Amino acid sequence: MRFADANSEPTGTPSTSRPVTRRRTMARLLGVAALLATTALGGLGIGAAPARAEDEIRIGVIYPLTGAAASTGVELKAAAELAAAIINKEIPAPAGLVAGVGMPHMKGAKIRLVFGDHQGNPQVGATEAERLITSEKVAALAGAYFSNVTATASQVAERYGVPFLNGESSSATLTQRHFKWFFRTTPHDDLFVTNFFTFLEDMEKKTGDKLRTVGLFNENTLWGNETTKLQVKLAADRKFDIAEKIVYPAKTTQMTSEVQRLKASKPAVIMQSSYLGDAILSMKTYKELGFLPKMLLANDAGFNDSEFLKTMGKDGEFVISREVWALDQADRNPLIRQVNDLMKQRSGVDFNGNSARAFTAIAVLADAIDRAGATTPDAIRKALQETDIPATGLIMPWKGVKFDADGQNELGQGLIVQVQNGQYATVWPFDVATKPVVYPMPAWDGR
Incomplete structure (x- = not known):
């Protein structure tokens, strides 16, 4: 000017x-x-006026687009872009989906996603968050899949007073920091780990077998370390024995000694938290060393990535995983199939729990911005606090989205799925299961 x-x-x-x-x-x-002051403040979303029809609403999205989890990041990015395309009316919106479609209270302003690549590194994630806020002038942030990256990136958002909506990270402590600007749609690991032990108790009743010896095998970032603590506590509370507890270096290139320790401890069940590369490496090592528990309970993440089954084939069969989304729940909620079909058409892959949560995060954030009628941080934060989306407006098998005082969605729920014939089938809770559990896991040479 x-x-x-x-x-x-x-x-x-x-x-x-x-x-x-x-x-x-x-x-x-x-x-x-x-x-000049008005221009600068408006660029940061502070004191900004309601959007005009020709305006764009910039949302920063931070994912691992390069590095070991790049294939996961690509799917998360595709899911977020699908949400934006539906919101911007570039493709028809399925009836009933809550996503701020057309942004009517923002006079038709368009959502523009501005991506940052954290490479799986918490410090890079923090730097990307600051860049998106100060240089790209985003109105809000979303991401970042890795819990340890979400922790650092959301600290930056908190410092700048910018809303941060997390869709995929499950470390329980993220919503125990009492942040003002942080919101999370996904359930957290406290719920997921509790579900595992309840599932094992239900399986004992169903099979008559004792499944009381558990091996823990988790990566050592924030997510894996916190999961281990929860598992140890709940095992004691529910009277399960920890046969072996291993917290391995994330992104390790060999697991031989760790798997030998697991095998020697003879657990009935393995509970495992691994991102994609580690999940694949562990399964290959299990087979090489002839190790096979009765059940492998995976903590989502790498075991539910599309690349996992592409790489493992039949050796990835019969893994059981906690989940927040399943295509076979479409009979209960038609939106699941309708939106999944759009994902398949655009990206060539079905949703999984990771990408379905990424889609949902952008949809929930857009709905809040539209209801806010402005891109000021306080207006967006207030709209997020007032969010009350019913189950019928989501592609997730949840009761809805409604945030508590710490920004945690109170209405999220978990499923447990098992890989059967190359697909993830819901096996628990039993009243919504589409397939019975294949138990115990068939031998490696019997598949």
Whole structure:
């Protein structure tokens, strides 16, 4: 923007029109300063006016787009982009989906996603969050899949006073920090780990077998470490024995010694938290060393990534995993299939629990911004606090979305699925199961 010199007349005004006074000069300086301040603050979403029809609403999205989890990041990005395309009416919206479609209270402003790549590194995630806020002038942030990255990126958002909506990270402590600007739609690991032990107790009743010896095998970032603590506590509370507890280095390139320890402890069940590369490596090592428990209970993440079954084939069969989404629940909720079909058409893959949560996060955030009718941080935060989306408006098998005082969705629920014939089938809770559990896991050479 070009401004006239404070001691000259505006362009096109004769210099002889009236004399320049000290008062007029000061007024001009104050006016220029006010305009510059308004422009700068508006760029950060502070004091911004309601959007005009030609405006775009910039949302920063932070995912692992390069590095070991890049294939996961690509699917998360595709899911977020699908949500934006539906919101922007680039493709028809399935009836009943709550996603701020058309942004009517924002006069038709378009959502623009601005992506950051955290590479699986918490410090890079924090840097990307700051870049998106200060340089890209985003109104809100979403991401970041890795719990340890979400922790650092959301700290930056908290410092700047920018809403951060997390769709995929499950470390329970993320919503125990009492942050003002942090919201999470997905259930957390406290619920998921509790579900595992309840599932094992239900399986004991169904089979008559004792499943009381458990091996823990978790990666050592925030997510895996917190999961281990929860598992140890709940095992004691529910009277399960920990046969072996291993917390291995994330992104390790070999697991031989760890798997040998697991095998020697002879657990009936393995509970495992691994991202994609580690999940694949562990399964290959189990087979090489001839180790096979009665059940492998995976904590989602790498075991539910589309690349896992592409790589493992039949060796990935019969893994049981906690989940938040399943395609076979479409008979109970038609939106699941309708939106999944759009995902398949655009990206060539079905949703999984990771990508379905990424889609839902953008949809929930857009709905809040539309209801806010403005892109100011306080307006978006207030709208998020007032969110009350029914189950019928979601593609998730939840009771809805409604945030508590710490920003945690109170209405999320978990499923347990098992890989059967190359598909993830819901096996628990038993009243919504579409397939019975294949138990115990068939031998490696019997598949």
